[in-house]
Amino acid sequence: MxxxxxxxxxxxxxxxxxxxxxxxxxxxxxxxxxxxxMAKRELCGNAIYARLVRLDAAICQLELGLYGLCADCEAEIEADRIASDPTEQRCQLCDEQFRHQHRQELRLTH
Structure with missing residues (x-):
């Protein structure tokens, strides 16, 4: 830890x-x-904001003893994903599903 x-x-x-x-x-x-x-200043689209939110979530999960568990399905996040990005919030499967869903939402709004 x-x-x-x-x-x-x-x-x-x-x-x-x-x-x-x-x-x-x-x-x-x-x-x-x-x-x-940053949210009040409407800076949510800033890349720093996204990284900051992931970092804050990872720190909170660590404090709660939930670090390394997928935010969606609560399965263990693969070790290689955590090793490459310690702020990772999703397992491989849930991340793929999230990205697919997000792409669909973007298509519908544009």
């Missing part, structure tokens, strides 16, 4: 440096507060 915490901390450090470049006030804010403020 310590290695996971270190990896998530390194990701947070990288994201925070990008955020501070956008707005210095975000330097010492809690992740949840930054997410809320």
């Amino acid at each position: 310590q290695q996971i915490r270190q990896r998530l901390s390194a990701i947070e450090k990288d994201i925070r440096s990008e955020l501070v470049a956008l707005d210095p006030q975000w330097r010492d804010m809690a992740l949840g507060d930054i997410i809320e403020l």
